[in-house]
Amino acid sequence: MINLRYLMMSIFSFVLLLGMSFIPCFAAEKIIFRYGLLEESLPVADLRNYAEKQEISSSLEFILKFFSQKERKEFYQALQVEMPLDLTALDQLLDTELVKDNLAFVSQGIVRRDQAGIQALDGAIMLGANSPKGLGIISFLEAYPSQRIVFNVPTILEIASKFNLSPPKIAPQDNLSSTILWKVEVQYQQFATKGRQYSACLFGDSVTAELGNTLGKNTFNFALNGLSGISLVEQLKLLIPTKLRCEKAVIAIGANDAWYGMSDELFAEKLQESISLIQQLAGNEILLIPAFYSTVLASNDPTISATNTRVKQINSVMQQVAIKNNLSYQIEAVESLNQNDALKDNLSSEDGVHLNNEGINIYRQALLKILDQ
Numbered sequence: 001m002i003n004l005r006y007l008m009m010s011i012f013s014f015v016l017l018l019g020m021s022f023i024p025c026f027a028a029e030k031i032i033f034r035y036g037l038l039e040e041s042l043p044v045a046d047l048r049n050y051a052e053k054q055e056i057s058s059s060l061e062f063i064l065k066f067f068s069q070k071e072r073k074e075f076y077q078a079l080q081v082e083m084p085l086d087l088t089a090l091d092q093l094l095d096t097e098l099v100k101d102n103l104a105f106v107s108q109g110i111v112r113r114d115q116a117g118i119q120a121l122d123g124a125i126m127l128g129a130n131s132p133k134g135l136g137i138i139s140f141l142e143a144y145p146s147q148r149i150v151f152n153v154p155t156i157l158e159i160a161s162k163f164n165l166s167p168p169k170i171a172p173q174d175n176l177s178s179t180i181l182w183k184v185e186v187q188y189q190q191f192a193t194k195g196r197q198y199s200a201c202l203f204g205d206s207v208t209a210e211l212g213n214t215l216g217k218n219t220f221n222f223a224l225n226g227l228s229g230i231s232l233v234e235q236l237k238l239l240i241p242t243k244l245r246c247e248k249a250v251i252a253i254g255a256n257d258a259w260y261g262m263s264d265e266l267f268a269e270k271l272q273e274s275i276s277l278i279q280q281l282a283g284n285e286i287l288l289i290p291a292f293y294s295t296v297l298a299s300n301d302p303t304i305s306a307t308n309t310r311v312k313q314i315n316s317v318m319q320q321v322a323i324k325n326n327l328s329y330q331i332e333a334v335e336s337l338n339q340n341d342a343l344k345d346n347l348s349s350e351d352g353v354h355l356n357n358e359g360i361n362i363y364r365q366a367l368l369k370i371l372d373q
Helices: 004-015 044-053 058-064 069-080 087-093 097-107 117-129 137-143 153-162 180-193 229-242 255-259 264-282 308-324 357-371
Strands: 030-035 038-043 148-152 197-204 219-221 245-252 286-288
Touching: 030 044, 030 153, 038 044, 038 058, 044 058, 044 069, 044 137, 069 137, 087 117, 087 180, 097 117, 097 153, 097 180, 117 137, 148 153, 180 219, 180 229, 197 229, 197 264, 197 357, 229 264, 245 264, 245 357, 255 308, 264 286, 264 308, 286 308
Parallel strands: 030 148, 197 219, 197 245, 245 286
Antiparallel strands: 030 038
């Protein structure tokens, strides 16, 4: 059971990106965690009650006791995530060799008596994505075509390790473009936006990604977790051939560049390259958002954040690049989130690096205002 916490926090990160058209005749009622001869079960209904009412059953309490208070909150927040997806783009994504191969690998972690593991995942994810609020952990489970979904814990942990789903122990480097999850996400973006025109396109890291596509029907959020100038350049190189167009584009990076230890010179170079690439999509209607600060406490933890002093320097470089390119540097979009060059504690999530719901709403309203100008 010691690995159960890691299992619960990682297993859905990959499978929620996949799916195909397969109509199940059952729905999972119970989750089984199997470790050799040992098994622990959890009714899916208990997860839904926890997500909707924060009610904790005895079965769920047994599992949650392996979580710290911080991890409990993170798990609860993960249950709230529901992703509206373009079903046509999702279907195209699943027809790629990248996804087919990795879906086959993921299916090895789910025990079935028949040989329909891949089809079962396909059906659960596609049907979950077609639910009213989109794809999430619970909608995936409730759509799984069996009364039980049995996870083989040792195999699942191997899968999670392959996809680098565990948090880093030290500040990482930006190798996103070589990871499977990044490739899957960007391929989905390619299929979903090919040949389309948007009033606004957002490019950024996990803080901007938390907004989802909530800025209007004619906008698209291309933000990705962990993004820096390095991976943004690679993302744009893949998006440009799709011939999508953006009347305006927002670039909101910098925090990860600071965390990854990028020099001022390299950051300026990659930001300039990103601007040049985005100009092929959006002309000169490009807005730069300063890098997000973390709380004072988080800023002193190098495993989750750069120091705020370093973020401030990165923002200075960004402002210089904006002036050089005659672009708008929108410091007012985020200044109300900060105090004394640090994220306000009352607007921060538990990790001190991301925004809570109030902070996200402030950021959203600021973006809506500047995009409407």
